[in-house]
Amino acid sequence: xxxxxxxxxxxxxxxxxxxxVASGLSLIFGLMDVLNFAHGALLSIGAYGTWxxxxxxxxxxxxxGFGFVLAVAFGTATGALAAVLLELALIRPLYARPREQVLAxxxxxLAVPALLSAIWGADARPFPGPRALSGTFGLLGAQIPVxxxxxxxxxxxxxxxxxxxxxxxxxxxxxxxxxxxxxMVTALGIDVRRAFTLVFAIGGAAAALAGALGGxxxxxxxxxxxxxxxxxxxxxxxxxGMGSITGAALASVAVGLVQQFxxxxxxxxxxxxxxxxxLAALLLARPRGLTGRLA
Amino acid sequence: xxxxxxxxxxxxxxxxxxxxxxxLHGVDLDVAAAGVTALLGRNGAGKTTTVxxxxxxxxxxxxxxxxxxxxxxxxxxxxxxxxxxxxxxxRGVFAGLTVAENLRLAERRGAGExxxxxxxxxxxxxxxxxxxxxxxxxxxQQQMVAIGxxxxxxxxxxxxxxxxxxxxxxxxxEVAQVLExxxxxxxxxxxxxxxxxxxxxxxxxxxxxxxxxxYRGPAAQLLADADAMRRLLGVGRHGAAPxxxxxxxxxxx
Amino acid sequence: xxxxxxxxxPVREHCDTAAGHGRRGRHLIRWWPAGxxxxxxxxxxxxxxxxxxxxxxxxxxxxxxxxxxxLVFGGLATGYDLLLGRTGLLSFGHALYFxxxxxxxNTIMLExxxxxxxxxxxxxxxxxxxxxxxGAVGLRVSGIGFSMVTLAFAQAGSILxxxxxxxxTGGEEGRAVxxxxxxxxxxGIEHTVNLYWIALAYLVVTLAAVHCAVRSxxxxxxxxxKENERRVEVLGLRPYGFKLVAFTLSGALAAxxxxxxxxxxxxxxxxxxxxxxxxxxxVMVVLGGSGSRWGPLxxxxxxxxxxxxxxxxxxxxxxxxxxxxxxxxxxxPLFLLGTVFVAVVYLLPGGVVRLPERVRVTWSSRATGRTxxxxxxxxxxxxxxx
Numbered sequence: 048x049x050x051x052x053x054x055x056x057x058x059x060x061x062x063x064x065x066x067x068v069a070s071g072l073s074l075i076f077g078l079m080d081v082l083n084f085a086h087g088a089l090l091s092i093g094a095y096g097t098w099x100x101x102x103x104x105x106x107x108x109x110x111x112g113f114g115f116v117l118a119v120a121f122g123t124a125t126g127a128l129a130a131v132l133l134e135l136a137l138i139r140p141l142y143a144r145p146r147e148q149v150l151a152x153x154x155x156x157l158a159v160p161a162l163l164s165a166i167w168g169a170d171a172r173p174f175p176g177p178r179a180l181s182g183t184f185g186l187l188g189a190q191i192p193v194x195x196x197x198x199x200x201x202x203x204x205x206x207x208x209x210x211x212x213x214x215x216x217x218x219x220x221x222x223x224x225x226x227x228x229x230x231m232v233t234a235l236g237i238d239v240r241r242a243f244t245l246v247f248a249i250g251g252a253a254a255a256l257a258g259a260l261g262g263x264x265x266x267x268x269x270x271x272x273x274x275x276x277x278x279x280x281x282x283x284x285x286x287x288g289m290g291s292i293t294g295a296a297l298a299s300v301a302v303g304l305v306q307q308f309x310x311x312x313x314x315x316x317x318x319x320x321x322x323x324x325x326l327a328a329l330l331l332a333r334p335r336g337l338t339g340r341l342a
Numbered sequence: 343x344x345x346x347x348x349x350x351x352x353x354x355x356x357x358x359x360x361x362x363x364x365x366l367h368g369v370d371l372d373v374a375a376a377g378v379t380a381l382l383g384r385n386g387a388g389k390t391t392t393v394x395x396x397x398x399x400x401x402x403x404x405x406x407x408x409x410x411x412x413x414x415x416x417x418x419x420x421x422x423x424x425x426x427x428x429x430x431x432x433r434g435v436f437a438g439l440t441v442a443e444n445l446r447l448a449e450r451r452g453a454g455e456x457x458x459x460x461x462x463x464x465x466x467x468x469x470x471x472x473x474x475x476x477x478x479x480x481x482x483q484q485q486m487v488a489i490g491x492x493x494x495x496x497x498x499x500x501x502x503x504x505x506x507x508x509x510x511x512x513x514x515x516e517v518a519q520v521l522e523x524x525x526x527x528x529x530x531x532x533x534x535x536x537x538x539x540x541x542x543x544x545x546x547x548x549x550x551x552x553x554x555x556x557y558r559g560p561a562a563q564l565l566a567d568a569d570a571m572r573r574l575l576g577v578g579r580h581g582a583a584p585x586x587x588x589x590x591x592x593x594x595x
Numbered sequence: 596x597x598x599x600x601x602x603x604x605p606v607r608e609h610c611d612t613a614a615g616h617g618r619r620g621r622h623l624i625r626w627w628p629a630g631x632x633x634x635x636x637x638x639x640x641x642x643x644x645x646x647x648x649x650x651x652x653x654x655x656x657x658x659x660x661x662x663x664x665x666l667v668f669g670g671l672a673t674g675y676d677l678l679l680g681r682t683g684l685l686s687f688g689h690a691l692y693f694x695x696x697x698x699x700x701n702t703i704m705l706e707x708x709x710x711x712x713x714x715x716x717x718x719x720x721x722x723x724x725x726x727x728x729x730g731a732v733g734l735r736v737s738g739i740g741f742s743m744v745t746l747a748f749a750q751a752g753s754i755l756x757x758x759x760x761x762x763x764t765g766g767e768e769g770r771a772v773x774x775x776x777x778x779x780x781x782x783g784i785e786h787t788v789n790l791y792w793i794a795l796a797y798l799v800v801t802l803a804a805v806h807c808a809v810r811s812x813x814x815x816x817x818x819x820x821k822e823n824e825r826r827v828e829v830l831g832l833r834p835y836g837f838k839l840v841a842f843t844l845s846g847a848l849a850a851x852x853x854x855x856x857x858x859x860x861x862x863x864x865x866x867x868x869x870x871x872x873x874x875x876x877x878v879m880v881v882l883g884g885s886g887s888r889w890g891p892l893x894x895x896x897x898x899x900x901x902x903x904x905x906x907x908x909x910x911x912x913x914x915x916x917x918x919x920x921x922x923x924x925x926x927x928p929l930f931l932l933g934t935v936f937v938a939v940v941y942l943l944p945g946g947v948v949r950l951p952e953r954v955r956v957t958w959s960s961r962a963t964g965r966t967x968x969x970x971x972x973x974x975x976x977x978x979x980x981x
Contacts, residue, residue: 082739137937146685149739150881150940153874158933165927217446224436224447230399231434235448235491236422278750278870281743289740314758323751327732330744361822 126255
């Protein structure tokens with residue numbers, strides 16, 4: 048029983064990481080038809096930003112208490128800023144050419160991790176975090192690392208905030224409408240390009256937050272972290288139905304749990320394969336993903 | 343209407359090329375400063391592309407003057423903000439959004455208080471179904487949302503692309519009444535295949551054939567000329583209608 | 596140009612003579628592939644040094660090895676472009692089929708003890724079947740969804756190889772080719788020239804296969820799918836089957852390339868399974884010019900050559916002497932690669948093979964006073980209807 052609880056909560060924590068990356072990917076893709084290959088780079092920027100600030104480079108930020116919150120906020124803001132720059136400088140000039148936009152993000156996705164390892168080295172760096180978050184707590188006989196809970200909590204908060212934003216604000220309304228029919232939104236007199244920058248900022252912030260909290264989960268940061276998480280986030284986006292936040296949340300949990308349980312009860316590494324098999328099975332049964340949106 | 347009045351919208355030499363294919367070869371049309379101007383033509387003549395070209399939804403060249411102002415270089419959203427309400431061919435209703443959200447999205451800042459009173463008076467159903475997702479509405483109700491959006495802001499021009507397509511006869515009458523009433527205040531460019539609608543609403547008409555303007559003039563004159571009708575639209579008593587003009591039948595309302 | 600109607604117009608005259616040169620030039624240009632093939636056939640017998648381009652004379656084993664790698668990747672990129680440039684399918688999992696060819700050959704030789712040729716044939720069969728199977732699943736989604744699914748499949752393959760199930764793949768280290776299973780003529784540095792011949796043969800086979808496939812009736816349907824899939828459906832054809840044929844053929848060519856690469860490098864390495872490997876193929880194709888006959892080949896050769904030389908550059912004294920702002924990024928080949936790629940996407944749409952044409956258009960537009968945009972209507976036609 049205790050093993051099942053530990054696996055379930057670890058799976059949820061991993062699913063939370065996937066969700067933070069996939070939610071932005073899904074929104075960006077749904078609205079703009081751009082598969083953002085630089086999303087892993089945004090995650091890495093967030094991770095390194097937080098690591099940099101928490102290692103004492105940013106005044107008032109640090110590895111404990113409020114200082115750590117400030118470091119995470121700094122990392123998240125850096126990621127959001129990088130995402131906005133990416134949209135304005137590279138994506139926007141290629142408007143209406145989605146293929147070229149994807150290629151440009153591929154280039155950024157290659158260059159940024161390389162730049163990070165050029166500056167801070169290719170090896171993993173230990174990630175400083177508050178002692179309160181590195182401990183464990185007992186639940187149903189299992190000792191659960193606290194960071195799993197932090198991750199899950201953060202993902203739930205982000206999900207709720209995104210839902211509120213999409214359902215309750217005018218900008219959210221524009222984004223939802225744009226996912227359905229971008230041309231019609233402009234035909235109502237709305238500058239949909241502003242929504243593009245906005246979803247990039249949101250997606251970048253969520254990915255950077257995933258980077259900051261992923262540092263807690265993995266205990267270290269390295270330049271390649273973002274890219275390896277990105278691939279599973281892609282799987283989540285396809286499974287969830289592109290452009291759907293709820294679908295992304297459901298698929299994240301499913302992928303995280305399947306991965307953990309399969310890794311434990313079969314050979315290590317088989318969990319990753321199980322996820323791909325799950326994806327193939329889902330595509331054979333429902334080519335449009337869990338929420339039935341057209342790919 | 344007399345011919346000396348300046349038109350609200352003047353389109354000259356409108357050309358559209360999509361994926362290397364020429365869709366429009368130079369369309370000329372005027373939308374009169376009052377009343378309904380009908381845009382007619384067989385299927386595939388380029389009516390919808392003309393409308394999309396005017397709005398900048400497809401890449402186009404030529405000249406589009408709105409109240410004497412050149413708009414060909416404007417982005418769609420900028421042009422629309424100058425006072426155009428557009429109800430597209432497929433209604434363009436956002437299926438995942440509620441009726442109220444669909445209308446709220448069309449609200450335009452700087453266009454005065456949105457005229458919900460008018461919209462709800464014309465379409466009381468939209469008030470009752472405000473919280474219903476628009477995708478669950480019937481075709482007629484969706485058309486009401488689409489037309490309602492064009493009436494919300496104090497627009498200078500309404501463009502309606504086949505608003506009666508695929509609707510039940512009763513709903514067609516309802517849509518006709520609304521457009522008739524709207525046209526008393528705002529000029530309307532109406533793309534229509536239903537000739538009874540044209541007969542009832544339009545004072546002027548423009549006929550397209552193969553991406554070019556083939557007729558411009560008073561609607562009544564064209565409708566009375568059986569020979570011209572057969573030549574331009576392929577309808578009439580003599581001989582079978584060509585395959586392209588399936589739905590161009592008189593009657594219905 | 597409407598004003599230039601007089602026959603003595605200098606601009607007109609310029610255009611006419613340019614066209615005349617073009618005709619005569621084109622006559623010669625048509626034979627350049629044959630000339631290039633002759634040059635490639637003669638290369639191993641040449642002791643000509645190419646300082647800056649190659650380390651030793653052309654015929655030396657080191658140079659032949661690099662040339663052979665360039666040819667393999669030229670062929671591989673050409674096969675990959677069957678998807679991207681000819682059918683409009685953006686696959687992010689091509690590495691899987693390439694690696695399948697190499698790993699399967701090596702594993703069959705090592706575990707079953709079969710000779711090289713038999714192993715290679717079985718591996719080719721395996722790679723083709725794998726492409727057909729995974730393509731059949733992946734093509735159920737279209738557009739970017741397909742890209743993501745191919746990526747996920749390739750990632751699964753990469754993980755599988757890294758986990759080393761049953762000691763079959765050798766994990767992170769990979770496994771060296773068993774020399775005793777290879778024909779003697781393929782072993783040893785003095786036989787590098789034979790590997791060069793095999794690489795050249797692979798390139799010719801790939802070019803011929805792609806050329807024939809594109810010209811076949813199926814190839815015309817691919818072109819239709821690339822331009823507008825719905826229009827193909829309207830004609831009563833099912834794009835799915837045609838796309839699967841393209842995917843399987845492209846996968847088979849990749850598997851064949853993987854086998855040649857295995858011989859060239861003497862072992863199966865996990866780097867060939869990674870998503871970065873597929874992305875480098877994408878860079879090659881886009882760099883050279885997607886959808887053109889020679890573009891992917893040019894891109895593959897250029898990339899492979901630059902990759903080897905950039906590695907030298909990154910570690911060279913010239914870079915070490917630079918200030919930190921320049922030195923740090925330049926020491927990372929992937930950073931250079933990513934940046935160059937973005938630059939190509941922006942500045943060189945259509946790739947390197949379009950460069951001469953673009954230069955010509957720029958020159959003639961300067962001469963006639965026309966602008967680039969007017970002179971290049973083809974550039975603009977990709978804007979979708981909505």
